[in-house]
Amino acid sequence: MIHQKLIDSLSGQFNQLLAGRPDIPGQQELQEQMRSLLQGTFARLDLVTREEFDAQQAVLMRTRERLEQLEQRLQALEAPAAATDDAPTEG
Known part of the structure; x- marks a missing residue:
């Protein structure tokens, strides 16, 4: 499904960005929130x-x-x- 592929790609890029910054507290929660935000956004789009x-x-x-x-x-x-x-x- 296009939504899932795009979400996975963007989420992966975001995770790579955060991987370079291990000092950021709550990285796992931030990643989960970002994934949830992306899924919600794409669910509202008519793709x-x-x-x-x-x-x-x-x-x-x-x-x-x-x-x-x-x-x-x-x-x-x-x-x-x-x-x-x-x-x-x-x-």
């Missing part, structure tokens, strides 16, 4: 996985291609009608 994003992008591309095909068909159908409308009438 999607890369796979979901790619799937929706593919659907959008197919829809766009279909729309372009339909627009071309419509132009082809309208062209003869427009040509007869523009022709001078005898009278």
